[in-house]
Amino acid sequence: MTRLSRHHLQSLPHDVRRPSYDRAAVRAGVVHLGIGAFHRAHQAAIFEEALNAGDLRWGIIAASLRSPAVRDQMAPQDGLYTMLVRDGSADRAQVIGAVRQVIVAPEDPEALLAALTAPDTHIVTLTVTEKGYKLDPATGGLVEGDAQVAADLVSLKAPQTAPGYLVAALARRKKEGLTPFTAISCDNLPHNGQRLRGAVLDLARRHDPALADWIAAEGAFPETMVDRIVPATTADDVAALGRRLGVEDQAMVKTEPFSQWVIQDWFCGPRPAFGAGVQVTAAVAPWEEAKLRLLNGAHSGIAYLGGLAGIDHVHEVLTLPEARTFVEALWDEAEATLTPPPELDVAAYRRDLMARFDNPTLRHRTRQIAMDGSQKLPQRLLAPIAARLEEGQGVDALSLAVAAWIRWQAGVDDQGAGHVVDDPLARPIAEALSGASDSRGRVDAILALGAIVPPKLAEHAAWRETLMKWLSVLETHGARAALAKLRSEKDAAPVVVS
Known part of the structure; x- marks a missing residue:
């Protein structure tokens, strides 16, 4: 089948939305590091709306810091791709034209540095996953034992890391008399702007203290919170869309109707007139914390428990009544640790989250969510556990989720089927x-990993026993039995009348 390209835009079905602007007149005001499905369904779609509104400064030059796969999908399609929005009863297709070019950084680091240094570049966004920042989850500092970090500490002529590219480009901008760009982390890291700024300043200071001072004074690293569920695209998705469009789209993405981007009001240059779904605010942390501990925390628990039970998709896990009880119990525990902003109705947010999880057309795979658990658990599960223990509160549901992650490290599910433990710390964990x-020994081994579990939390004797209890149930009886046990304990809990 012929690939989607600019030549097919006018012949697409009438119900497919397409760019309303002249792509040839667009300037690239955004460079994005880590182009994947999430960026294409979230930030790129938002910049697309700015272009459709007539502000042609917000085209995107995107970069992969590792694989050429997305470049090879998009280049034959003139950078075009379809975003399919599914809500369970209907779907909407929109062709996105915001991405002007995809650079594969290892193949051509100079091309990426040139894009980052261009005068038109005002914003740099990043979705490089938690591990892409090369930060120690416990200390927040650069992982100097990492080979790529070590290389960037020696030379930034051909950077190896995301912070390395930012520092090298900012050095060039300073030398050429240009202002810095606004660097926006869009990954699920607590205080992601501060962490990105810290990594950049640390690396810059090793090379040139005056550069670090300039970045600190003139640059901007706003905190952000991003929220949209973007499952991995399958071959069946591509085939079905091809039948609908009449052309093949290898770069398509599928997503849900919900989209949210909360951005701290801290920019050092121009920004678009952001529209619906974007909230510029003075304080992002309360939004970020709610999303990490409610949406992402529940997702991780569903992923490991569902994966161990041999269930492929999130919505299928939630057909089990005991799984729904688990999610609600985890939310009850996590909610007590939040300080939500006045605009956030947590009860309504929880209802909306459950509806999003139940969306059967997304087919969000548990194994996709289960990746990189060592980088995700500290902020999603361990932080609320620590907060509740400080207050003397129970942590059964949160601990069951952590125990399921430990059990996942064995590489087999409850039926004996094998799976790959896809995690940057897979080897040291193994x-x-x-x-x-035994279960106790495995809990002790995990709690001794300071790169994942904060020492103060690891030393909490009562929590150690709770974790061991749930891991023992998982290893002896399986995930479904553990969920059933949690449900029975919740049903048996006394009702407190105030």
Whole structure:
């Protein structure tokens, strides 16, 4: 089948929305690091709306810091791709034209540095996943033992990391008399703007203290919170869309109707007139915390428990009444640790989240969510656990989710089917667990990993026992039995009348 391209835009079905602007007149005001499905369904769609509104400064030059896969999908399509929005009863298709070019950084680092240094570049966004920042989850500092970080500490002529590219480009901008760009992390890291700024300043200071001072004074690293569920695209998705469009789209993405982007009001240059779905605010942290602990925390628990039970998709896990009880119990525990902004109705947010999880057309795979758990659990599950323990509160549901992650490290589910443990710390975790002969030993081994579990939390004796209890149930009886046990304990809990 012929690939989607600019030549097919006018012949697409009438119900497919397409760019309303002249793509040839667009300037690239945004450079994005880490182009993947999430960026294409979230930030790129938002900049597309700015272009459709007539502000042609917000085209995107995107970069992959690792694989050429997305470039190879998009280049034959003139950078065009379809965003399919599914809500369970209907879907909407929109062709996005905001991405002007995709650079594969390892193949041509100079091209990416040139894009970052261009006078038209005002904003740099990043979706490089938690591990892409090369930060120690416990300390927040650069992981100097990482080979790519070590290389960037020696030379930034051909950077290896996202912070390395930012520092090298900012050095050039300073030398050429240009202002810095606004660097916006769109990954699920707590205080993501501060962490990105810290990584950049740390690396810059190692090379040129005056550069670090200039970045600190003139640059902007706003905190952000992003929220949209974007499942991985399958071959069946591509085939079905091809039948609908009459052309093949290898770069398509599928997503849900809900989209949210909360951005701290801190820019050092121009920005679009953001429309619906974007909230510029003085304080992002309360929004970020609610999203990490409610949406992302529940997602992780669903992923590991559902994956262990041999269930492929989120909505299928939630057909189990005991799984719904688990999610509500986890939310009850996590909600007590939040300080939500006045605009956030947590009860309504929880109802909306459950409806989003129940959306059967998304087919969000549990194994996709289960990736990189060592980088995700500290902010999603361990932080609310620590907060509740400080107040002497129970943490059964949150602990069951952590225990399920530990069980996942064995590489087999409850039926004995194998899976790959896709995690940057998979090897040290496996080495730590290799000497453990029982549930208690495996809990002790995990709690000794300071890169994942904060020492103060690891030393909490009562929590250690709770974690061991749930891991023992998981290893002996399986995920479904653990969910059933949690449900029975919740049903048996006394009702407190105030």
